[in-house]
Amino acid sequence: MSFIDYSAGILIGVSSGIACYKSIEVIRELQKRGYKNIETVLTKNTVNFLSPNLFEAITGKKPYIEVFEEGRLLSHIKAVEDKKVFAIVPATANIIGKLANGIADDFLTTCYLAFKGKTLIFPSMNANMYEHSATKRNLFQLQEDGCYVVSPEEGYLACGYEGKGRLPDIETIADYIELFLHIKDSETFKQFITINLLEEDKPKPKPKDPLAGKKVLITSGGTVEPIDSVRVITNRSSGTMGKELAKMFSFLGAKVTVITGNHTARYPAYADVIEVKTVEEMYREVAVKFDESDIVIMAAAVSDFKVKNYSSKKIKKKSNLTLELEKTIDILETLGKTKKHQVLIGFAAETDNLLENGEDKLKRKNADLIVANTVGENKGFGDRNLSGYFIFKDGRKEEFSLSKPETAERIAEIVAREFFNG
Numbered sequence: 001m002s003f004i005d006y007s008a009g010i011l012i013g014v015s016s017g018i019a020c021y022k023s024i025e026v027i028r029e030l031q032k033r034g035y036k037n038i039e040t041v042l043t044k045n046t047v048n049f050l051s052p053n054l055f056e057a058i059t060g061k062k063p064y065i066e067v068f069e070e071g072r073l074l075s076h077i078k079a080v081e082d083k084k085v086f087a088i089v090p091a092t093a094n095i096i097g098k099l100a101n102g103i104a105d106d107f108l109t110t111c112y113l114a115f116k117g118k119t120l121i122f123p124s125m126n127a128n129m130y131e132h133s134a135t136k137r138n139l140f141q142l143q144e145d146g147c148y149v150v151s152p153e154e155g156y157l158a159c160g161y162e163g164k165g166r167l168p169d170i171e172t173i174a175d176y177i178e179l180f181l182h183i184k185d186s187e188t189f190k191q192f193i194t195i196n197l198l199e200e201d202k203p204k205p206k207p208k209d210p211l212a213g214k215k216v217l218i219t220s221g222g223t224v225e226p227i228d229s230v231r232v233i234t235n236r237s238s239g240t241m242g243k244e245l246a247k248m249f250s251f252l253g254a255k256v257t258v259i260t261g262n263h264t265a266r267y268p269a270y271a272d273v274i275e276v277k278t279v280e281e282m283y284r285e286v287a288v289k290f291d292e293s294d295i296v297i298m299a300a301a302v303s304d305f306k307v308k309n310y311s312s313k314k315i316k317k318k319s320n321l322t323l324e325l326e327k328t329i330d331i332l333e334t335l336g337k338t339k340k341h342q343v344l345i346g347f348a349a350e351t352d353n354l355l356e357n358g359e360d361k362l363k364r365k366n367a368d369l370i371v372a373n374t375v376g377e378n379k380g381f382g383d384r385n386l387s388g389y390f391i392f393k394d395g396r397k398e399e400f401s402l403s404k405p406e407t408a409e410r411i412a413e414i415v416a417r418e419f420f421n422g
């Protein structure tokens with residue numbers, strides 16, 4: 001006894017992709033192979049491309065189009081009753097979206113919900129539409145719901161594009177419909193699908209920003225220590241390095257707060273900026289934020305001294321003036337003593353003995369990374385290029401000679417890589 005069931009009911013759904021004309025040839029091919037019980041359901045838009053008469057002439061049965069058709073009420077139930085396979089050739093992005101979301105607003109979509117057998121879907125559309133995450137999501141949803149999706153092929157598309165979205169050739173479509181018709185456990189069908197949704201078609205895991213959720217505290221600019229009510233001790237820091245760091249760390253997904261002294265650089269709009277003047281103020285603000293910070297970068301040019309006897313009145317120019325200076329608090333060193341989970345990064349601006357001084361600062365200030373760079377008459381402040389070493393806690397050193405934006409990018413990369421598996 002033959003197990004080939006030529007009388008098995010096949011319902012061909014045709015939605016209005018440009019490739020819908022191929023559905024006619026698929027029906028012809030199935031008929032050639034001996035299948036006679038074929039009915040069709042068209043969307044209203046398909047009728048704009050192809051006459052229903054064509055389908056009637058070929059199948060001998062009037063295609064289903066309207067839900068409310070005189071004399072054929074409730075026929076969506078009838079249409080699927082005796083069917084073993086419902087094949088949608090071609091399936092447009094719109095139909096796929098509707099089916100995936102259970103929308104039943106025309107004959108074809110209503111049939112899909114009423115059908116208890118398995119549905120075979122042949123998507124066909126513009127390559128960009130096929131690649132769209134909404135389409136991918138819907139196709140995977142349909143697979144989850146038990147449909148079988150035969151993915152389109154690459155090639156020249158009717159819309160003029162080249163890419164994925166072509167309906168497979170007529171015989172291939174007929175092959176799959178025929179196979180699907182005979183396989184009892186439709187799970188078995190999976191092993192035959194060579195052009196089904198491939199691994200690469202699966203929605204890609206979303207790319208992650210390596211420092212997402214991390215809080216970065218950057219000190220920047222130059223501190224300002226008052227001498228009297230009008231005069232100050234400051235330095236030539238522009239805040240450029242702090243600005244670049246704020247950008248680069250934000251680009252890797254971190255939330256950045258900049259605590260800045262004097263600066264001419266403009267900090268990015270998405271960074272929180274706190275303006276301070278003195279070392280003392282800078283330290284206070286840093287201390288407030290320290291516990292919640294994951295990464296702290298001391299890029300500010302912090303004054304090492306402050307005037308011991310600040311005069312609230314303007315000092316008169318009577319004779320030579322000798323200022324007595326006292327040391328300011330070393331912010332980095334203080335943080336190094338209390339740090340817990342924080343990654344602590346400092347700069348070492350040196351005129352000589354770069355490596356030696358850099359290594360000494362790393363140890364003395366208990367930093368995780370020191371960016372040691374050479375400063376001189378034409379180097380450092382405002383100078384576009386920095387050269388020196390990234391010095392790591394474990395003794396590694398990486399030489400660099402980069403612009404400020406590049407240096408900031410390298411630092412962000414190093415921090416993501418070394419401390420956050422980025």
Ligand code: CTP
Pocket residue numbers: 279298299300301302303304328329330331332333345346347348349350361
């Ligand atoms: N720093 C700080 N507080 C200070 C001075 C410096 O936090 N009062 C930080 C700087 O922001 C920088 C690092 O310490 O990240 C090294 O600064 P640098 O001026 O190069 O070193 P000093 O410790 O000041 O040592 P020296 O001036 O002797 O080179």
